[in-house]
Amino acid sequence: xxxxxxxxxxxxxxxxxxxxxxxxxxxxxxxxxxxxxxxxxxxxxxxxxxxxxxxxxxxxxxxxxxxxxxxxxxxxxxxxxxxxxxxxxxxxxxxxxxxxxxxxxxxxxxxxxxxxxxxxxxxxxxxxxxxxxxxxxxxxxxxxxxxxxxxxxxxxxxxxxxxxxxxxxxxxxxxxxxxxxxxxxxxxxxxxxxxxxxxxxxxxxxxxxxxxxxxxxxxxxxxxxxxxxxxxxxxxxxxxxxxxxxxxxxxxxxxxxxxxxxxxxxxxxxxxxxxxxxxxxxxxxxxxxxxxxxxxxxxxxxxxxxxxxxxxxxxxxxxxxxxxx
Numbered sequence: 336x337x338x339x340x341x342x343x344x345x346x347x348x349x350x351x352x353x354x355x356x357x358x359x360x361x362x363x364x365x366x367x368x369x370x371x372x373x374x375x376x377x378x379x380x381x382x383x384x385x386x387x388x389x390x391x392x393x394x395x396x397x398x399x400x401x402x403x404x405x406x407x408x409x410x411x412x413x414x415x416x417x418x419x420x421x422x423x424x425x426x427x428x429x430x431x432x433x434x435x436x437x438x439x440x441x442x443x444x445x446x447x448x449x450x451x452x453x454x455x456x457x458x459x460x461x462x463x464x465x466x467x468x469x470x471x472x473x474x475x476x477x478x479x480x481x482x483x484x485x486x487x488x489x490x491x492x493x494x495x496x497x498x499x500x501x502x503x504x505x506x507x508x509x510x511x512x513x514x515x516x517x518x519x520x521x522x523x524x525x526x527x528x529x530x531x532x533x534x535x536x537x538x539x540x541x542x543x544x545x546x547x548x549x550x551x552x553x554x555x556x557x558x559x560x561x562x563x564x565x566x567x568x569x570x571x572x573x574x575x576x577x578x579x580x581x582x583x584x585x586x587x588x589x590x591x592x593x594x595x596x597x598x599x600x601x602x603x604x605x606x607x608x609x610x611x612x613x614x615x616x617x618x619x620x621x622x623x624x625x626x627x628x629x630x631x632x633x634x635x636x637x638x639x640x641x642x643x644x645x646x647x648x649x650x651x652x653x654x655x656x657x658x659x660x
Contacts, residue, residue: 477509
């Protein structure tokens with residue numbers, strides 16, 4: 336028989352639903368903008384679409400599953416494990432998409448002349464496919480055996496219980512903290528974040544050097560190119576910063592759980608950390624809208640063309656023209 340939902344759980348579910356209602360439409364709008372706007376078709380925006388797909392899945396899949404886990408249903412071990420793994424897959428996909436974006440921005444400022452011949456749509460598609468394959472391998476590792484099943488069976492045997500192996504489904508019940516800290520965090524989260532930090536520092540350093548050079552007398556002004564690259568790099572670095580700010584608290588709490596078993600972490604801190612991780616999926620479309628002109632123009636174009644009752648055809652044509660600039 337299902338337990339009644341407490342007032343605290345009701346508040347938790349309400350916040351999660353609100354995050355999902357912002358995340359899913361916002362990231363669908365990002366995908367839609369890239370699809371309909373030719374100015375958003377380069378490799379960087381393809382990687383942004385991959386990131387948006389992961390964020391849509393967080394809102395449409397992970398948050399509903401998190402709500403189920405919060406209620407704590409009675410399930411078989413591997414059923415619960417399947418409910419817990421999608422968040423691991425999508426987290427890793429987001430990190431690898433952010434890393435691909437960082438590498439792409441580095442190549443744009445390091446080898447601007449050869450960039451288009453090196454970063455082709457085909458290679459970008461292969462990179463995105465590789466990111467997702469690695470994400471599934473990392474996120475599904477607990478399904479391959481690195482989980483708490485053996486530990487729970489030993490506990491059951493010590494208690495002399497021979498009943499059917501049914502558990503209360505909770506993330507920490509089935510996912511090993513050794514996996515979360517040593518493999519997930521120390522191998523697949525922290526190193527990529529540090530690598531991205533170094534890449535963006537180098538990107539800003541290269542752009543600064545180019546902008547400090549005297550303006551060329553040629554018609555193709557490099558300062559204009561690097562000025563645009565600086566604006567986009569700042570916006571994408573902000574996306575990275577928000578991702579790290581959203582995910583690091585939960586990983587720090589996991590480290591505390593593993594290395595200090597006697598330490599009692601307040602439940603409210605855990606819930607705040609979870610809200611931050613899920614809320615991150617709703618942040619990126621807001622950043623794009625306020626920081627990247629091409630996206631802002633595309634969003635306005637979609638609004639005018641599909642949602643605004645008083646569609647001004649001339650205004651729409653103007654925004655389309657501006658998007659190409």
